[in-house]
Amino acid sequence: MRYLFVVIMLMMAVSFAFADDIVTMPTANQLKAGQVDAAGYYLTLHVGAPPNPQFVQYQTLYVGVTDKLEIDAHRSAVDNNETATILVASFKLLSEGPQQPDLVVGCRNLAGTATSLDNPGTPAIDERAKSEKQSYFLSAAKTLFFNPKKPGPPLVRAHLSVGTEDWTLLGEKRHEGIFGGLQFLLHPEVGLVVENDGRDTITALTLMPKNTGLTFKGGTYGKNSWVGVSYRTTLNF
Numbered sequence: 001m002r003y004l005f006v007v008i009m010l011m012m013a014v015s016f017a018f019a020d021d022i023v024t025m026p027t028a029n030q031l032k033a034g035q036v037d038a039a040g041y042y043l044t045l046h047v048g049a050p051p052n053p054q055f056v057q058y059q060t061l062y063v064g065v066t067d068k069l070e071i072d073a074h075r076s077a078v079d080n081n082e083t084a085t086i087l088v089a090s091f092k093l094l095s096e097g098p099q100q101p102d103l104v105v106g107c108r109n110l111a112g113t114a115t116s117l118d119n120p121g122t123p124a125i126d127e128r129a130k131s132e133k134q135s136y137f138l139s140a141a142k143t144l145f146f147n148p149k150k151p152g153p154p155l156v157r158a159h160l161s162v163g164t165e166d167w168t169l170l171g172e173k174r175h176e177g178i179f180g181g182l183q184f185l186l187h188p189e190v191g192l193v194v195e196n197d198g199r200d201t202i203t204a205l206t207l208m209p210k211n212t213g214l215t216f217k218g219g220t221y222g223k224n225s226w227v228g229v230s231y232r233t234t235l236n237f
Contacts, residue, residue, distance in 0.1 A: 024060070024074060024169060025179070025197045027159045028102040028141035030092050031064030038062075039215075039230030045170075046223050053078050056170070060230075068092040076115065076169070084115040086168050101142040108135045108166050108175070115168045130167040135175055137163035157183040159195065174199045193219070 031037060041058040057077045064070050072088040090106030109115070115131040139161040145151045158180070165176040174197045181195020181202070193204035200222030207216045218227035 024058070025181070025195060025202070026088075026090075026104075026106060026108065026137040026139050026161055026163060026175060028092075028104040028139040028161075030068075030090060030102065030104055031062055031070050033064050033066045034234050034236060035064040035232065036062065036235055037230055037232040039228055041226055041228035043221060043224055043226040046225070053170075055079060058228075074168070078170075084113050084168075086113050086115060087111055096141070096143065101140040104139045106137050106139070108137070109168050110134065113168075115171070130165075130173075131171060133165070133167065135164045135166035135168075137161050137175060153185045153187055155185050157185070159183070163198075172199055 037060075039060045041056075041060075043056040043058060045053050045055055047053065055078075057080075059075045061073045062070060063072070068091055070090045070092075072090075073085055074088065075083070075085040077083045086108065087110040088106060088108045089110055090104050092102065092104050094100055094103035096102040109132075112132045112134060139159065141157055141159045143155060143157045145155045159182070160178070160180040161175070162178050163175040165173050167173055176198050179196055179198040181193065184192040186192065189208045189210055191204075191206040191208070193202070193206065195202045202219065202221050204217050204219035208214070209216075213232045215230045215232075217229070219225070
């Protein structure tokens with residue numbers, strides 16, 4: 001019984017240490033009531049010279065409304081020209097325990113905002129229509145310890161999701177069908193991420209200085225590269 005208590009406490013600590021947003025991909029990571037996470041990213045695009053887009057600035061705001069409901073806002077600006085903000089809602093169906101995973105259902109682009117790029121040679125009206133669609137996902141996650149007899153880092157959090165097509169990033173289809181990845185916590189302050197969002201393989205190194213609420217992160221997004229920083233705190237609503 002004492003071991004079970006330790007495992008549950010470790011799971012709670014791990015859920016706080018991991019960044020809930022893995023470069024915008026839906027997961028079963030979920031904030032608790034009153035928690036707020038704000039992040040900013042810079043994606044360098046390797047898609048050829050102008051007029052192809054060169055970079056994307058991306059900001060996210062996550063708010064834990066209750067222990068089960070989270071509302072997010074994602075804002076993107078492409079080459080400082082095209083800007084769009086989408087809303088995301090997710091609801092926790094199950095909380096992780098020794099035998100069961102976290103399970104979350106959600107919807108991206110609640111308001112049906114147009115977000116796609118007017119890429120050269122692409123009919124803009126068709127791309128806009130695709131990006132205005134809502135997309136839905138069901139995500140599960142389970143924390144696995146490398147040494148079950150001594151819970152704690154190093155450990156891995158496995159993610160598996162199923163979803164409908166999402167066109168809200170770079171006007172490209174993502175999150176359709178099965179997607180997921182792995183988050184590694186190598187040390188309380190150091191993590192690694194490898195995932196696939198249904199289109200691109202994404203990698204990251206995360207650094208979480210102790211007692212700061214900050215997470216510094218960076219890696220690859222398909223053939224593109226990115227860096228970011230997030231800050232988490234708890235508010236008293």
